[in-house]
Amino acid sequence: MAPNQKTQTEGTNLKTLGLNSPQEVFDILGLLKVDGEPIVKNEQDILDPRLKAKAVIDYFNEKFNVKMDELPYVASLIKHDLKHGKLTWRR
Amino acid sequence: MGVESGQIRQVGAPQRPVAPAGNGSPHIDLTSAGLSGYVERAAQLRAPEHERFTHNPLPIQTGTIPPNIPVNLQPLVLPQHRAAAAGEAAPAERASAPLTQMAPALDVLSELAPNLRPLINRIRQENRMLGARS
Numbered sequence: 001m002a003p004n005q006k007t008q009t010e011g012t013n014l015k016t017l018g019l020n021s022p023q024e025v026f027d028i029l030g031l032l033k034v035d036g037e038p039i040v041k042n043e044q045d046i047l048d049p050r051l052k053a054k055a056v057i058d059y060f061n062e063k064f065n066v067k068m069d070e071l072p073y074v075a076s077l078i079k080h081d082l083k084h085g086k087l088t089w090r091r
Numbered sequence: 092m093g094v095e096s097g098q099i100r101q102v103g104a105p106q107r108p109v110a111p112a113g114n115g116s117p118h119i120d121l122t123s124a125g126l127s128g129y130v131e132r133a134a135q136l137r138a139p140e141h142e143r144f145t146h147n148p149l150p151i152q153t154g155t156i157p158p159n160i161p162v163n164l165q166p167l168v169l170p171q172h173r174a175a176a177a178g179e180a181a182p183a184e185r186a187s188a189p190l191t192q193m194a195p196a197l198d199v200l201s202e203l204a205p206n207l208r209p210l211i212n213r214i215r216q217e218n219r220m221l222g223a224r225s
Contacts, residue, residue, distance in 0.1 A: 016202055033118045034126050046116065063123075064130045073133035078119070080205065089117050 017076035025075040026053040029060070032078075 019025060030040045030052045039059045045051035060066040066074065081087040121129075194215075201211045 018205065028119075031117065031119050032126065033120050035123050036120075038118065043116075060130075064127065066130055066133075070133060070137055073136045074129050077129050077132055077136070082119070087119055087121075090120055091117050 014072055017072050018079055019072060019076055022072075023049055023053075024079075025072050026056050028075040028078055028082075029056045029071060 014020070014022065014025075026049065030046060032039045040046050040052055040055040042051075042055070045055050056071065057068050060071060060074070061068075078087060082089075197211050197215060201208050204211075
């Protein structure tokens with residue numbers, strides 16, 4: 001196999017959306033604080049990818065009726081704005 | 092002359108647990124209205140092209156080149172766009188040929204320049220319409 005050979009993954013084309021992995025979707029959305037309230041309310045959940053993903057999915061489903069397959073598009077827009085300085089990190 | 096195993100040991104900086112700086116973990120502040128805007132934009136991004144432009148048409152006239160399009164992308168505005176803008180009917184052979192030639196280029200361009208996607212989709216849509224007419 002050539003070293004530069006790439007493999008094609010199935011499902012939503014994350015690369016096209018500027019995302020590197022499905023986990024990155026939840027990593028980005030899990031960092032959001034909306035009106036001062038974190039989307040992932042339990043801090044321990046941030047350390048567990050599954051719990052973090054569940055918290056993010058539940059939040060967007062309850063608040064915006066957004067299904068899981070739509071989340072990469074939201075994450076992509078947020079990542080884009082982070083890259084271009086329209087959104088900033090805070091501590 | 093060799094060095095006995097264990098005689099010289101590389102000692103690096105002592106390992107310390109990395110504590111987050113500041114008061115909390117890094118986060119991104121958004122208002123609920125701001126997040127709602129992202130959700131709406133995401134829905135538009137995900138919607139089929141014809142729905143996207145039905146709900147949110149762009150103020151681009153057929154055949155015109157918006158001033159913010161780089162010069163090297165201007166060849167993407169096809170002759171039939173100019174003909175349509177001038178009120179002329181493009182010849183069938185000219186209208187149909189670029190459809191097949193442009194599609195891969197537009198796909199690549201769409202991936203390279205996400206901010207141009209609305210315009211690229213508009214060009215695709217116009218291509219389809221012009222192709223259907225011819």
